[in-house]
Amino acid sequence: MKTILFAVLVLIITGCDNTTNRALEKEKADNRYRFFNECLELAAKIERKGDDDVSDIISECSSQAYYMALQFSKGSDALMVGGE
Numbered sequence: 001m002k003t004i005l006f007a008v009l010v011l012i013i014t015g016c017d018n019t020t021n022r023a024l025e026k027e028k029a030d031n032r033y034r035f036f037n038e039c040l041e042l043a044a045k046i047e048r049k050g051d052d053d054v055s056d057i058i059s060e061c062s063s064q065a066y067y068m069a070l071q072f073s074k075g076s077d078a079l080m081v082g083g084e
Contacts, residue, residue: 024073032069036061 039061 028069028073031072032065035068035072036065039064 040058043057043061
C-alpha cells in the first residue's frame with residue numbers, strides 16, 4: 001500500500017505543470033508569429049530577382065523569427081517591433 005501511495009505521489013508531483021513556463025512559451029510563440037509575419041511583409045516590398053526562391057525566403061523568415069523570439073524573450077527591449 002505504501003508503494004502504491006508513493007508511486008501516486010511521484011506521478012502527481014512530476015505531472016504538475018509550471019504555468020509560468022507555459023506563459024513564457026506562449027509569449028515566445030506569439031512573438032515568433034509576429035516577427036515572421038513582419039519579415040514576410042518586408043520581403044514582399046523588396047523587388048525580387050529571378051533566382052530568389054519563395055521557399056528560401058520563407059525559410060529565412062522562419063529562422064530569423066525563431067532567433068529573434070528567443071532573444072526577445074530574454075528581456076531585450078531593443079528588438080521591439082512596431083512600437084509595441
